[in-house]
Amino acid sequence: MGEINPQAPQSTSLFNFFQLKYLLYLLIFCLGASMGSLSTSYFDSLSFNIQNFISTSSSIITSSPSSPPFPAPLPPPPPPRQPEEVVLVSADNATSPNTTCSDNLTTSRVVTLKEEKSIMHNMSDKELLWLASMLPKIRDFPYERVPKVAFMFLTPGSLPLSPLWEMFFKGHEGLYSIYVHAHPSYHYNYPKNSVFYGRAIPSKPLWWGTVSMIDAERRLLANALLDLSNQRFVLLSETCIPLFNFTTIYRYLTNSKLNFLSLYDDRSGVGRGRYRQGMWPPIALEDWRKGSQWFEIDRVLALRIASDKPYYDAFSKFCLPPCYSDEHYLPTLVNILYGESNSNRSVTYVDWSQRGAHPRRFERGQINRESLDRIRFGSECIYNGNNTRMCYLFARKFHPNALEPLLKMAPVLFG
Ligand SMILES: *[C@@H]1O[C@H](CO)[C@@H](O)[C@H](O)[C@H]1NC(C)=O
Ligand SMILES: *[C@@H]1O[C@H](CO)[C@@H](O)[C@H](O)[C@H]1NC(C)=O
Ligand SMILES: *[C@@H]1O[C@H](CO)[C@@H](O)[C@H](O)[C@H]1NC(C)=O
Ligand SMILES: *[C@@H]1O[C@H](CO)[C@@H](O)[C@H](O)[C@H]1NC(C)=O
Ligand SMILES: *[C@@H]1O[C@H](CO)[C@@H](O)[C@H](O)[C@H]1NC(C)=O
Ligand SMILES: *[C@@H]1O[C@H](CO)[C@@H](O)[C@H](O)[C@H]1NC(C)=O
Ligand SMILES: *[C@@H]1O[C@H](CO)[C@@H](O)[C@H](O)[C@H]1NC(C)=O
Secondary structure: OOOOOOOOHHHHHHHHHHHHHHHHHHHHHHHHHHHHHHHHOOHHHHHHHHHHOOOOOHHHHHOOOOOOOOOOOOOOOOOOHHHHHHHOOOOOOOOOOOOOOOOOEEEOOOOHHHOOOOOOOOHHHHHHHHOOOOOOOOOOOOOOOOOOOEEEEOOOOOOOHHHHHHHHHHHOOOOOEEEEEEOOOOOOOOOOOOOOOOOOOOOOOOOOEEEEEHHHHHHHHHHOOOOEEEEEEEEEEEEEEEOHHHHEEEEEEHHHEEEEOEEEEEOOOOOHHHHHHHHHHOHHHHOEEOOOOOOOOEEEHHHHHOOOOOOHHHHHHHOOOOOOHHHHHHHHHHHHHOOHEEEEOOOOOOOOOOOOOOOOOOOOOOHHHHHHHHHHHHHEEOOEEEEEOOOEEEEEEEEEEHHHHHHHHHHHHOO
16 A cells, blocks of 8 residues: 555546545545444544555555554454556555455555556645645554655756765665656656656746746655655755765754755845735734755645645735746745754755856866865864854756766765
8 A cells, every 4th residue: 555656547536636536535444443342433544544655655655564463453343345446545556355454454465666656646736725724633653753855956857976876875775765857848768776766746837937837846845745754854966966875865854853845035136025915914024034945844844835825825816027937935944934943954965156146066077085075074063052064965057067076075065
């Protein structure tokens, strides 16, 4: 269970909004059978279960053999076995009609990341955000859970530095999930053994500086939220590289007490000057912030962003060029709602030392141990209350021709 194969025509229709109700009925029965307590509020558990089913999460399942079993079931109502519904549940096409959710939750097939075929679906943005906005009311997880980090790539098309990322992720299956938002016309052809295989999410075209950028970020967050194991959410572009090995970055992110989003109060024309009166309420001029769109945030904030309406509405209505939503939306929202839990710094390095509207782009000739170590250890900042020189986990912008020297530097980066 838990895996959706959208290539199977039956299961794609899972996301047909109207068929969702069949799923809900089935889930209710499954809950009756497995949770045992029919008096439990259906809705609390329901949202949890929907997400499990939609989720391509593997760790829910991989961890289940060792996890505490569900409470002993009360006499369960026999689950309905209409063909359509069985197909919905055994979407991994285990083909065994025995494998419905009521049979044996604790001995579910072990699913590895490699088996995840695709996370493609055809929910509309509205449906997706609604589904992603659900929050389990019971805080304790009924199974042992390994937190995952969601790496969300926002790219016009290809990921030219993907070989470096492949090296980065290798051997850490189950600790991360990847989501790629590219232009809808871009055709993916990552091989089956690639970590990027099948990780494209349904996308829409976007225009730099417009609110379509925020739409894409929220789309990525919402898709990643559907996997309950994802606890940290990192936004990356096709020009980004990792600066340390997976273990180091994973620990840094999952142990951090704070979110990482750079933001500041720029009182000039390109800061507060972009504020519009119509945004009040909910946004006052003194709340207005500027910052970088490349964030690293926790699940609470991710959920808030994906389910935001008032701030999103204000931005989509009033933040028109020369107001750029991607420079102000998240910084302003975080400043108003989550200032306390923000480190106010970014973990994505970028070099603005050259004047102009665009940061420096690193090319082939500029990749060496010194330049990389300057990025990796050349600053000072605070991490969980302690001073550290490890301020950046990722860096941008790297030209595709930097790939080869970067691969040669991999032992330095990942050692
Ligand atoms: C799923 O299982 C059915 C029944 O065994 C089979 O006919 C069908 O081809 C399978 N579909 C996929 C995508 O494997
Ligand atoms: C979702 O995809 C299925 C199969 O391709 C299709 O039958 C269905 O109409 C689609 N639903 C929507 C809302 O596009
Ligand atoms: C269902 O379970 C029974 C008993 O465990 C087994 O004999 C049968 O082969 C299973 N059916 C399928 C399709 O796997
Ligand atoms: C259910 O799980 C238990 C515990 O692992 C196992 O012993 C039992 O055989 C399973 N039952 C079925 C029907 O698979
Ligand atoms: C970040 O800024 C907010 C105000 O926006 C402040 O409340 C918070 O303490 C700052 N965080 C750190 C780590 O300084
Ligand atoms: C700071 O570092 C010291 C020594 O490494 C460690 O014992 C301490 O727990 C750290 N403090 C915080 C707040 O992480
Ligand atoms: C990852 O990097 C750290 C230092 O950043 C190093 O101590 C550790 O051995 C590396 N892990 C692996 C598996 O290479």
